[in-house]
Amino acid sequence: MDSHATSFGVPNRKLAMWVFIASECMFFGSLIATYLSYEGKSLVGPTPHEILNIPLTSVSTFVLLMSSLAMVLALEAVQSGDRRMTRLWLGGVIVLGGLFLSGQVYEFREFYHEGLTLQQNLFGATFFVLTGFHGAHVTVGVIWMVTLLVMSLRGTLGPERSLDVEVAGLYWHFVDVVWIVIFTVVYLIQ
Amino acid sequence: MIPRAATATSAHGSLYAGGIRSWLTTVDHKRIGVLYGISALSYFVVGGVEALIIRLQLASADGTLVGADTFNQLFTMHGTTMVFLVLMPLSAALFNYMIPLMIGARDVAFPRLNAFSFWTFLFGSILLNLSFFAGSPPNAGWFGYANLTSRQYNPGMGIDFWLLSVQIMGVASIASAINFTVTILNMRAPGMSLMRVPLFVWMALVVQVLMLLAFPPITVAFIFLLFDRFFGTHFYIPSAGGTPILWQHLFWIFGHPEVYILILPSFGVVSEVLPTFSRKPLFGAPFMIFSGILIGFLGFGVWSHHMFTTGLGAVADTAFSLATMLIAIPTGVKIFNWIATLWGGHIHFKTPLYFAVGMVGLFIIGGLSGIMHASPPVDIQQHDSYFVVAHLHYVFFGGTVFGLFAGIYYWWPKITGRMIGEGLGKLHFWLMVIGMNLTFFPMHFLGLDGMPRRIYTYAADLGWDRWNLIATVGAFVIAVSVLVFFINAARSLIAGEKATADPWDAATLEWTISSPPPEYNFAEVPQVNSARPYWLYKHGPTRDISRHTKAEGSQPQPENPSQRIDLPSPSGWPILAALGLSLVGGGALVGLWAVLIGVAILVFGVYRWAFQPLERPGHPSFGPASTGRR
Numbered sequence: 027m028d029s030h031a032t033s034f035g036v037p038n039r040k041l042a043m044w045v046f047i048a049s050e051c052m053f054f055g056s057l058i059a060t061y062l063s064y065e066g067k068s069l070v071g072p073t074p075h076e077i078l079n080i081p082l083t084s085v086s087t088f089v090l091l092m093s094s095l096a097m098v099l100a101l102e103a104v105q106s107g108d109r110r111m112t113r114l115w116l117g118g119v120i121v122l123g124g125l126f127l128s129g130q131v132y133e134f135r136e137f138y139h140e141g142l143t144l145q146q147n148l149f150g151a152t153f154f155v156l157t158g159f160h161g162a163h164v165t166v167g168v169i170w171m172v173t174l175l176v177m178s179l180r181g182t183l184g185p186e187r188s189l190d191v192e193v194a195g196l197y198w199h200f201v202d203v204v205w206i207v208i209f210t211v212v213y214l215i216q
Numbered sequence: 217m218i219p220r221a222a223t224a225t226s227a228h229g230s231l232y233a234g235g236i237r238s239w240l241t242t243v244d245h246k247r248i249g250v251l252y253g254i255s256a257l258s259y260f261v262v263g264g265v266e267a268l269i270i271r272l273q274l275a276s277a278d279g280t281l282v283g284a285d286t287f288n289q290l291f292t293m294h295g296t297t298m299v300f301l302v303l304m305p306l307s308a309a310l311f312n313y314m315i316p317l318m319i320g321a322r323d324v325a326f327p328r329l330n331a332f333s334f335w336t337f338l339f340g341s342i343l344l345n346l347s348f349f350a351g352s353p354p355n356a357g358w359f360g361y362a363n364l365t366s367r368q369y370n371p372g373m374g375i376d377f378w379l380l381s382v383q384i385m386g387v388a389s390i391a392s393a394i395n396f397t398v399t400i401l402n403m404r405a406p407g408m409s410l411m412r413v414p415l416f417v418w419m420a421l422v423v424q425v426l427m428l429l430a431f432p433p434i435t436v437a438f439i440f441l442l443f444d445r446f447f448g449t450h451f452y453i454p455s456a457g458g459t460p461i462l463w464q465h466l467f468w469i470f471g472h473p474e475v476y477i478l479i480l481p482s483f484g485v486v487s488e489v490l491p492t493f494s495r496k497p498l499f500g501a502p503f504m505i506f507s508g509i510l511i512g513f514l515g516f517g518v519w520s521h522h523m524f525t526t527g528l529g530a531v532a533d534t535a536f537s538l539a540t541m542l543i544a545i546p547t548g549v550k551i552f553n554w555i556a557t558l559w560g561g562h563i564h565f566k567t568p569l570y571f572a573v574g575m576v577g578l579f580i581i582g583g584l585s586g587i588m589h590a591s592p593p594v595d596i597q598q599h600d601s602y603f604v605v606a607h608l609h610y611v612f613f614g615g616t617v618f619g620l621f622a623g624i625y626y627w628w629p630k631i632t633g634r635m636i637g638e639g640l641g642k643l644h645f646w647l648m649v650i651g652m653n654l655t656f657f658p659m660h661f662l663g664l665d666g667m668p669r670r671i672y673t674y675a676a677d678l679g680w681d682r683w684n685l686i687a688t689v690g691a692f693v694i695a696v697s698v699l700v701f702f703i704n705a706a707r708s709l710i711a712g713e714k715a716t717a718d719p720w721d722a723a724t725l726e727w728t729i730s731s732p733p734p735e736y737n738f739a740e741v742p743q744v745n746s747a748r749p750y751w752l753y754k755h756g757p758t759r760d761i762s763r764h765t766k767a768e769g770s771q772p773q774p775e776n777p778s779q780r781i782d783l784p785s786p787s788g789w790p791i792l793a794a795l796g797l798s799l800v801g802g803g804a805l806v807g808l809w810a811v812l813i814g815v816a817i818l819v820f821g822v823y824r825w826a827f828q829p830l831e832r833p834g835h836p837s838f839g840p841a842s843t844g845r846r
Contacts, residue, residue: 032402038325042398043778045428049390056466060436060451069457144449151449155439157701173823 037189043196054204057159058211061152068147074216077142079133086129087209090164092204095193107185109120109178116175116191119198123168130161153212162209163201170194231732241786243327244735248334248763249313250631251378253624255338256306256825262345266290269690271655275688279498287672288355290376293344295358296378299478300385301341303616307481308337310623311396311420313631316727317733318414320405320770321740325398327784328825333392335794340384343802347377354378357670359471360441362452362463367445373805380801383438386431387797393427396420405725407744411505414747415498416623416726418505419484419576419584423477429516437466444803461526468519476515478612479579480508482619483550486572489622490554490720493569494561497581497748499553507546514543524592525599533592540590547583551576566643566720574649580616582607585660600670603663609656618648619699621725628705630720633732634712640704647697658683670802717772723751729773736838738775744768777839787834792822 055191065074100115102122132164134154142150174191231246240247270290273279282290299513312330316323325328347353354374356364363602365375400421402414440451441463449600452463491498498504518530520536526534554576563569585607589595598604628636662683667674673678718727725742726733728750745768746752753769799814 033404033408034402036402038398038402041402042325045394045397048431049394049428052429053435056433056436060440060462060466063462064458067457124431144443144447146451151443151451155443155449159439163556 027074035190036040039189039193040196043177043193046202048049054156054160054207055134056191057141057152058207061212064148064152068149070147072137072140072142072146072147072149074153074212077137077140078213078216079136080213082129082133083209083213086126086133087205089122089129090126090202090205093119093126094199096122101188101191101195104178104183104188104191105185106156109183110116112178112183112191113175116152116171116178120168120171120175123164125196127168130157130164134158142161156212160204163182164202167194167198167201232299233734238786240791241331241788243331243784243787243790245312245316245324245327245330246631246733246735248330248738249309249311251334252305252312252337253631255308255341256302256309257304258298259265259301259341260698262635263294263302264695266294266297268695270294271688271691273397273672274674274684276685277674279673282672284672285355288670289353289355289671292378293348294352294359296344296382297355298612299358299398299474300382301344302610303478303620304389305337306479306620307423308334308392310416310481310485310620310627311423314627314726315396315399315417316403317418317630317737318724319400319408320725320738320744321399321403322737323784324395326395327830328787328790329391329395331788332825333395334796335791336388336391336797337385338382338792338802339798340388343384343732343798344377344381344483346802347374347650350377359467359536360463361467362441362460363454365441365445366452366461375441379438379441379445380804381720383435384798384801386438388794390431393431397424397428400424405742405744411502411746412744412749415461415487415501415504415508415781416481416484419480421486421509422508424479426477426512426515427474427478427638430470430477430513431551431745433466434470437463437470440466442804444575446663453699461523464523464526465519468522469516471522472519473512473515475611476614478513479619480615481509481576482579483508485619485626486554486575487550488722488724489568489572489626490557492720493572494558495564495721496557496561497723498557499551499556499750501747502737503549504553504787507549510541510546514539514546518543521590524595537590537592539584541587544583544587544590551580551583564720566773567626567638567645568622568720570642570645571618571625573623574645575615575618578610578618578649578652582610582614585610598663600668601663602667602669604660605669606656606659606663609652609659613652613656621645621648626720626753627726628708630717630726630731632709632712633715633730634708635715635719636708636712637704640700640707644700644704645695647693647700651690651695651697653692654693655687656690658690659689660682662687716749721754723748725749725770728770730775733838734838736777736781739774739781739839742773744770746753780837780839782831783836784830785832785836787825789821789825789828793818793825796821 032041034041052215096115096118100112100119103111103115104108136151137153142153143155144151171194174183177187177190231244231251239251241249242251269282270287273290275279275288279663299769312324312415315321350373352372354360354377356370356375356378360375360378363369365379366604379640398401400417411584440449443449444453450458452460454457454460487498487504517539518536520532521540524533524536557781558573585603589604589607589620591599625636625641628634661682665680667678667680674684715731715732719731720727725744728739728742742749751769751774753771796818799817801814803810803812803814
């Protein structure tokens with residue numbers, strides 16, 4: 027139905043993604059609000075400043091930000107029909123997203139070895155659930171990008187399907203922005 | 217498969233034809249609406265039987281029909297069923313069927329997502345009721361307050377059934393809300409500006425936005441509960457520093473908008489029915505739209521009025537009390553405008569009008585007791601008493617159920633193509649009014665006399681027998697009225713008089729097409745120049761729309777399209793994806809392997825769905841064969 031004229035002139039799928047993002051704001055908003063309201067309420071350690079590794083996470087935050095740049099360039103390449111660049115930049119998003127996820131897995135393992143588990147205290151529960159659900163969103167995004175890359179490799183991702191990439195990009199940028207909020211709230215403002 | 221192009225199918229009667237397979241794979245919003253309606257009315261009977269058992273147990277002092285445990289399960293299942301399995305899907309039935317017709321669209325924005333929403337809802341609702349067969353229905357109330365739901369105090373599987381199934385149905389609600397928000401915003405007929413959108417559709421839009429924003433907080437609340445119960449976290453466990461109040465906040469940030477999710481569809485129906493049967497435009501339609509938006513907006517700022525007794529402090533109590541009282545203003549606007557719509561009209565006393573007027577009257581009672589609860593001192597006195605039970609039933613039964621029945625009677629001819637009996641309809645109405653007031657009005661007295669909610673029995677010397685007995689008698693009168701409705705519905709379907717396209721002489725686009733509508737809804741894309749396009753065509757300008765001429769109205773639709781119309785093809789992938797999603801949730805009760813099977817089915821279904829073109833060879837098409845295309 028995207029080809030038909032719509033009342034607002036915005037394609038249905040794009041509008042749907044914006045509407046979904048509004049819903050997701052409430053989802054992450056609730057998770058972040060819970061994290062904040064339970065901050066400092068843990069009865070036992072470890073506490074955030076004992077355990078959070080700001081330099082490492084700054085690097086992975088930078089990596090995720092760069093993935094958004096790659097996403098923008100991938101969309102630009104699809105729209106201009108440049109298959110080679112489409113594949114390059116989609117691949118870039120996947121690699122950078124994968125790097126971010128690897129960083130998160132590494133971080134989770136480190137924290138676990140230092141005694142922070144889901145069950146240990148409220149910090150552990152709120153931290154792992156908040157960042158874990160963000161990580162799950164990144165994972166879905168990476169799978170989505172892999173799907174688009176496979177479409178591109180099969181030659182079915184021409185400029186006429188650039189909306190596919192645009193909608194995926196909206197999702198990707200949103201997940202990125204959420205991470206900036208989480209990084210600020212959880213890591214920088216302790 | 218053989219393309220059915222150029223058959224120029226006569227739409228009449230073919231809409232619902234086809235075997236079970238065609239229903240399982242349907243993506244037609246009208247059929248999905250019918251599926252929602254049948255499911256919701258079936259669960260209405262289930263939830264009603266649960267209520268009757270509750271009333272029988274309480275009919276006299278020291279009741280022994282059921283024990284305390286069973287009683288807890290009954291009121292939990294009654295509340296959960298009525299909210300999530302009856303009122304929401306019954307609204308969804310009318311949304312699905314009517315919204316595309318009222319805005320002049322051929323389907324919703326995402327027909328397959330629509331099918332996915334329905335099947336996800338259905339599987340979720342079945343999972344909830346499977347708890348009966350597993351021998352452990354949930355027992356912590358439909359609100360599931362924390363601590364009542366912790367593994368320590370509630371070790372059985374009942375809470376797991378409850379939280380997983382409501383979570384699954386939440387996914388269906390969010391998917392459907394995205395779909396209908398986009399449909400209403402983006403699929404309107406040419407010329408239908410937002411201020412020309414019918415009130416029912418407007419209220420539906422507010423409801424979709426509420427669902428979008430209210431379901432995520434409860435999703436998070438459920439995720440915490442899930443982690444507490446399955447992985448040993450302490451989100452709601454005070455001994456580890458957590459607080460059960462967190463659940464109350466998250467639940468009511470969802471729960472109060474949910475109240476408006478349940479009542480606004482009914483407001484919308486009444487705003488369509490009253491003008492039609494008083495043969496006047498809706499009084500102050502723009503005010504009705506903006507007050508509906510304001511109700512939805514304020515609805516997010518009042519959740520803590522459910523929590524006055526938790527001791528939030530004077531400042532919070534004052535703020536939430538004021539915000540709650542403010543909601544009375546837009547609601548009052550609506551009630552006065554409804555009355556003003558009737559005022560001086562040529563009133564046609566048909567069954568839908570009876571239910572709509574009944575809704576206005578009964579909702580006022582529930583609204584007034586609601587304003588009483590807005591005051592913290594009064595609320596603390598009445599909290600957890602039968603007074604609250606009386607209030608919420610005047611809102612949900614008097615408000616929502618009556619409004620939705622007004623909608624069912626109003627659109628019945630459009631949906632089924634047959635008229636429904638006026639005599640039995642009015643009998644249904646009167647029995648329901650009498651039964652509902654007999655049941656719920658005495659609960660005001662019981663509550664003020666101190667009878668607590670959710671007690672499974674009470675001592676004889678408390679003097680609560682008489683009103684409780686009257687309430688039980690009333691409940692059975694309601695049951696009889698519902699039986700009358702089903703008899704009426706069956707008679708109509710079997711031998712009802714054939715309905716014309718426009719039996720009520722109404723104003724909106726759905727009446728310009730045959731009853732039941734053709735599969736493609738509109739043979740020609742309608743042009744809209746007024747908020748009451750069909751009225752304008754039939755009766756010319758009124759003083760309200762004096763700038764228009766008759767020719768500017770929307771005409772009745774021709775029998776057959778002049779151009780080829782392609783409709784989305786049926787698809788089995790949405791139902792498969794819904795099955796996978798439900799297995800992910802339900803599988804958690806069995807083991808990790810079941811969850812993983814669910815994930816595999818979900819991913820498979822979603823990918824097949826995503827890569828299946830919306831329109832394929834063999835899809836239904838109508839009108840003259842196109843030249844060149846396909």
